[in-house]
Amino acid sequence: MPTRHQPATFPRLDRVSEEPVSLRDRRRAQTEREVGEVALALFEAHGIDATTVDEIARQAGISPRTFFRYFPTKERAALVPHRDLEDRVAAMVDALSPDRPVLPQLEEIWVEVLTAFDDGRSEAGEQVLRVRRLMRTEPSLRLAAASLDEERTLVLVAHLRDLLGDLDDLRARVLVETAAAAVRVALDAWAEAVETGGEVDLVATYARCRDLQHDPQRAART
Known part of the structure; x- marks a missing residue:
């Protein structure tokens, strides 16, 4: 254990799991990242006000209803x-x-x-x-x-x-x-x-x- 004057040893970022444990959670996280990338790209291109959830969902290949299973608002997706x-x-x-x-x-x-x-x-x-x-x-x-x-x-x-x-x-x-x-x-x-x-x-x-x-x-x- 580190002493009071020694820096703590933290796990390296590449050793910290970014993925949830279960297959279901991994799939959910992957979908969130894919939808998030679509939303971010659309916001960068057109602005948030001009971008609709329907458009994000369409380009991400999901329904608007499915979108709201992952994110409460379009901003959260980004x-x-x-x-x-x-x-x-x-x-x-x-x-x-x-x-x-x-x-x-x-x-x-x-x-x-x-x-x-x-x-x-x-x-x-x-x-x-x-x-x-x-x-x-x-x-x-x-x-x-x-x-x-x-x-x-x-x-x-x-x-x-x-x-x-x-x-x-x-x-x-x-x-x-x-x-x-x-x-x-x-x-x-x-x-x-x-x-x-x-x-x-x-x-x-x-x-x-x-x-x-x-x-x-x-x-x-x-």
Whole structure:
């Protein structure tokens, strides 16, 4: 077990299963990703308001009724990459050590996840970048992402509390939200830079966001 001064060893992302266990769940996850890709491509081409559920369903080869078995709204369909991202983080939380402060460990998990994005060159990074770029011009997608974040935060808070035992809901939520807030700001800065033709080192941007979080006086001077 890591000591208080040693970083925790988290499972590598390529060793964290992204697929549910049962065949039925694997098929469902695959369908969700396929429909999500269709929705995202249509939103990018035509905008969310001009894209209907019927059109998404038709291009995905399913009925509108089937679509709503998978997603409550058309915006949620485009957020499959975000959901998968947060599922990866949740899976890695199991490796947290009770002998170290929780926040640095959550931040280490996010560093590993963001590093795997390879600044948009990996498949997962490209998918998340596409969603974040679209969120810049589509308020309904940003609202849907906020709703999804809230749901996933509650799940992760409960998981942390059960895993570590000595955390109450308030402390667990503050820790999860603190780590996630820096991630959201870094992802937005990344998307903005790409959208305007610039380049941003995502991991370095996240590190700067964390530094500003931990030093409010420095943030006020910046």
